[in-house]
Amino acid sequence: MAKxxxxxxxxxxxxxxxxxxxxxxxxxxxxxxxIDPQVHPEGKVPEHLNRNAEFVKGDVRNYDxxxxxxxxxxxxxxxxxxxxxxxSQYKINYYVDTNVTGTANLLDIVVNTKNSIEKITxxxxxxxxxxxxxxxxxxxxxxxxxxxxxQVSSGDWELVCPKCKGLLKPIPTDESKFQxxxxxxxxxxxxxEDMVLNIAMTYKLPSVVLRYFNVYGPRQSLSNPYxxxxxxxxxxxxxxxxxxxxxxxxxxxxxxxVHDIARANITAIENEKADYKSFNVGTGNPMAxxxxxxxxxxxxxxxxxxxxxxKFRKGDVRHCYSDNSLIEKTLGFKPETSFEAGMRxxxxxxxxxxxxxxxxxxxxxxxxxxxx
Numbered sequence: 001m002a003k004x005x006x007x008x009x010x011x012x013x014x015x016x017x018x019x020x021x022x023x024x025x026x027x028x029x030x031x032x033x034x035i036d037p038q039v040h041p042e043g044k045v046p047e048h049l050n051r052n053a054e055f056v057k058g059d060v061r062n063y064d065x066x067x068x069x070x071x072x073x074x075x076x077x078x079x080x081x082x083x084x085x086x087x088s089q090y091k092i093n094y095y096v097d098t099n100v101t102g103t104a105n106l107l108d109i110v111v112n113t114k115n116s117i118e119k120i121t122x123x124x125x126x127x128x129x130x131x132x133x134x135x136x137x138x139x140x141x142x143x144x145x146x147x148x149x150x151q152v153s154s155g156d157w158e159l160v161c162p163k164c165k166g167l168l169k170p171i172p173t174d175e176s177k178f179q180x181x182x183x184x185x186x187x188x189x190x191x192x193e194d195m196v197l198n199i200a201m202t203y204k205l206p207s208v209v210l211r212y213f214n215v216y217g218p219r220q221s222l223s224n225p226y227x228x229x230x231x232x233x234x235x236x237x238x239x240x241x242x243x244x245x246x247x248x249x250x251x252x253x254x255x256x257x258v259h260d261i262a263r264a265n266i267t268a269i270e271n272e273k274a275d276y277k278s279f280n281v282g283t284g285n286p287m288a289x290x291x292x293x294x295x296x297x298x299x300x301x302x303x304x305x306x307x308x309x310x311k312f313r314k315g316d317v318r319h320c321y322s323d324n325s326l327i328e329k330t331l332g333f334k335p336e337t338s339f340e341a342g343m344r345x346x347x348x349x350x351x352x353x354x355x356x357x358x359x360x361x362x363x364x365x366x367x368x369x370x371x372x
Contacts, residue, residue, distance in 0.1 A: 003118075004028040005269070006073040008060055008106075009080035011049050012039055013220045014123065014212075017262040018077055019050050025266060029053040032060070032069040033080065039221050048219050060102030067109050070117070075269060078106060078122045078196070081189070085127060086313065088185035099188035100195075107199045120207040121268050122196045124278065125189040126173075126254070128211070130180030132320030134168035136161040143178050144168060152312040157247050159318055170252065170286065172323035175211070175278050182315040193278060206275035208268040210261075213282030213322050216342060217258030218349035230255065230343070233293050234350055237300055242307040246316065249290025249308050254282040254321035257337035257345075267331050274331055282322025283335045299343055 005022050009015040010031030022029050031053050037043040049055060058065035060080045070076070082088070082098040103122070110117050136142050144159045159168045181187045193209040200207035216230040233243040264281045268274040293306035327333045 002026055002028045003074040005075040006030045007077045008032045015079040016048050017258050018265050019053050021262045021266050023052050031055045032058055034059040061097055063105050066105045070109055074116055074118050076120045085183045085185045088183050092184050095184050095188050100191045103192045103195055122192055122209055124193040124209045124211040126211055126213045127186040128179045128181050128190040129173055129177055130182045131317045132173035133171050133177055135171045136166050136168055138166055139163045146182050170319035173320055174323035175326055208274045209278035210281050213254035213256050215258055215261050216255055233296050237297055237304055242304055243293040245290055245306045245308050246311050246313050250288050252286035252288050252319045256283050257342040259337050260335040264333050267333050271331050279327040280322040284322050284324045286321040
């Protein structure tokens with residue numbers, strides 16, 4: 001008999017691809033999703049929702065709804081979460097309630113009720129690292145503190161060694177790096193993974209943490225101004241507006257296709273070697289934010305240059321990209337989708353997707369809250 005998997009947030013961007021892959025592999029799938037209007041325009045169930053999966057509308061913050069959704073389930077793929085670094089700095093209760101309380105409900109139900117749960121996977125985030133790893137010519141590998149407003153006020157964007165004050169060079173960030181959370185969102189994602197692994201070890205319940213880097217792909221909300229930077233840039237370019245880039249645009253991130261994220265999840269579910277561990281899921285290829293904006297404009301064939309604001313958003317990190325060696329060595333996982341191929345797929349999907357450029361509203365909110 002096929003295992004039954006509950007995918008929380010299964011109507012969303014990443015969750016829906018995991019649902020599709022699970023169904024292809026022969027699993028029974030139940031989706032548990034509240035259809036948040038910030039993600040799903042007008043609170044409507046998205047067209048991409050796989051009709052071969054059972055859909056249960058409900059909220060992870062509601063204990064009783066969650067308890068019902070877990071009945072008969074063998075595996076939980078926990079992806080329901082409020083997502084957005086900047087927004088989390090003023091919608092504090094909402095982020096903590098959704099991400100932390102939602103996960104607490106899951107674990108409380110698993111521990112205190114009769115159920116058939118055999119495994120849990122949880123979506124974590126690279127944001128919990130804060131700054132990535134750096135190398136100092138004189139001092140070796142260092143983990144510098146977050147930049148201060150005093151430092152960046154003069155346009156001094158790069159990090160220096162906290163010991164010798166020499167200029168630092170970014171290097172891949174591995175899972176052993178100290179997690180220096182720089183936002184409420186990052187704190188809640190760290191809490192999710194810590195809580196899941198704590199209960200996993202306590203009750204010998206196989207569980208896996210997957211720390212996603214910057215995920216992009218079809219089904220990403222093009223109207224949610226707090227979502228991934230690629231979707232935000234695309235919404236601006238499609239609307240013939242320049243993508244807005246903070247700092248000097250040379251800060252780097254690690255962009256990974258949602259298809260690779262979905263594969264990593266299936267691998268984590270099916271491979272016992274993943275149990276009780278945390279894994280980075282990225283590409284290991286750093287890309288400057290300015291270059292991402294320029295490449296997207298080029299793909300669209302538009303003469304639109306990014307607006308380099310030279311402004312600093314509180315809590316932003318300079319460089320962070322993945323060291324993928326642990327997941328490759330342990331599970332044999334390697335990303336397969338190139339950035340260009342992934343972007344062109346996203347563009348093709350976006351031609352017919354609903355979008356509304358709400359960047360200015362989000363930027364105004366951040367400014368009003370003193371975050372820019």
